[in-house]
Amino acid sequence: MGVWNRIRNVWAALTMPTANLEDEELLDWLGITTRDKRKISEVTYFTCMKMLSETMGKLPLKYYQDTPEGKIRADPTDMTRLLTVRPNPIMTPTTLWSSVELNCQHYGNAYVWIQRNFLAERYGGEVINAGLWLMPSCDVTVLIDDAGIFQEKGKLYYQYTDAKTGELYVFPQEDVLHFKTGYSLNGIMGEPVRKIIGSSIDGALESQNFMNNLYEQGLTASAVLYFPAGELDERRRKELRNRYEKYLTGSKNAGKIVPVPIGLELKPLNMSLTDAQFFELRKYSALQIAGAFGIKPNQINNYEKSSYANSETQQLAFLVDTMSYRMKAYEEEINYKCLNPKEIREGYYYKYNEKVILRTDSKTQMENLASAVNNGIYTANEAREYLDLPQKDGGDILMVNGNYMPITMIGQQYRKEGEGNEGSEDQG
Structure with a gap:
């Protein structure tokens, strides 16, 4: 009898229509919505959304491995190709991650279904019929199994309703990348900025x-x-x-x-x-909206108190104050759900290359690379890789200026022969 009740409860949970409190049409019909669907047409709101989505879209995702010798670039896997080359037949990675960030900021949450073959992946075979598919946030409802209907109490499930066919799908939390905004009171669902500062x-x-x-x-x-x-x-x-x-x-x-x-x-x-x-009030409102998104004044074309150096500082502040949090949240979700246990044990991980945001002019870039090579930070081939140039033989050797010496040896070149040894013996 207990098994039959469990099956009946599962069927009821999957087939019973649910009221989605994030559905704007439902809220409009009930007369309790205060949200305006035209908010995206407000120029400051649109500019902030555009800046965040395009920034996330242009960040390259890299695949690394921690080894005893340090961090190295790892060989790509099937999942790596989905994340960095072609998520699905109709999207590029730039389009996918830009759309994910747009959904995340506008609705508070973004969802990506991981289509994969578990059997093939478990045994190290080729992942066939795989893909990463963006699910429109307005068509997804997050369910928590607090009654243990699916035998795992407290687990999350994502219910997706196809807007065209009306078909309903339920995915476990391991198969859905869930990205949210930084404002989340329960740690599960994020709140959109437009809901918080709607007025x-x-x-x-x-x-x-x-x-x-x-x-x-x-x-x-x-x-x-x-x-x-x-x-x-x-x-x-x-x-x-x-x-x-x-x-x-x-x-x-x-x-x-x-x-x-x-x-x-x-x-x-x-x-x-x-x-x-x-105009003063409109400018003040624009700065308030941009501040809520973490966008700096020069990024919404407010150069009233900006200079060239100041704009560069604001760009660095945008990376540190805004995008570093977004990148860390994305990396944590991707590393948890896109790596299998074996890869995690062996030290594999994904990381965004944030340096693309801080690219400088060609002269400054060459000076920085030359300084790094001459001081033994980069090898010549590593510097050439930044410039998209092929590697050369002998370019993997670290070089430093031969006139440099350890700080403990400063002054020894001025001592007479034998003085240094005597001092060493006395110290011993």
Whole structure:
């Protein structure tokens, strides 16, 4: 009887329609949503989303191994090719990771289904019919098995509903890469920035709409039409108002002369964007939104207090303050779910190359590489690899200046013969 009840509960969990509290259409129908689907059209919000997604998309993912000799580049595996060469037949890695970050920032969570052949992978064979597939965040519901229906109490499952066919799929947590924002109260689900600072984004969107309407009206202010009381009924008032709106609004009517009959007076209302500090408030709202995303002022085209050196510092601060957290979160999820236990034991891991964000001009790059080679930090072949040049024979030897000596030997070259040995014997 217990087995039958368990099977029945599983079937009910899979077939019973569930209310997704992240579904915007459902919330709109219930009248309890405060989110605006047009938020992505707000220019600061769009710029921040674009900056984060493109930055994540251009970061190359590298495959390494920790060995007794140190970190080395590991030979690629089938999973490495999916992560770095072609995740699936229709996406490049750049497209996949950019889309993942967009979903993550806009919805708070992003999900990637790992399609793989467990049997082949377990025995070291070729992984066939494999791929990494982005699941739209709005079509995924996270379930936690707190009752032990699937015999593992507390395990997560991801329910994906195909928006076109209506088919429902349930994946265990090992088969789904789950990326979330940094704001998560329960550690399972992330919260999107647009939900937390929705009022600021709404205000910026309204100011943008106001400017758009102002341009559509030909930068013409609202006006008041004076006429003798009692001489016009409601119908004629509407006709007169519509006529003057047609004459006065729109860029095509800008600068044209509008005839006004005797007895009527058309008086524009005073409107001053300067007095209302419109642009100052809009700039302040943009900085608030960018700050919530971790975007620096120069990245939203605010160069008011920026210089060339200051912009470079802001780019470094963006890497340290914003992207380092995002990269670490991605690396941890990928290393946990894309490596098998054998690879983890042998020290294999994936890591993003964050140096692409800090690329400098060619002159500075050559000076840095030359300094690293001359001081024994890089070999010549390692420096050539940064420049996408082939390796050369003899280029794997570390070189240093022959005039250098240990600090403990400073001054010994000025001593007379025998003084150094006597000092050494005395010390012994």
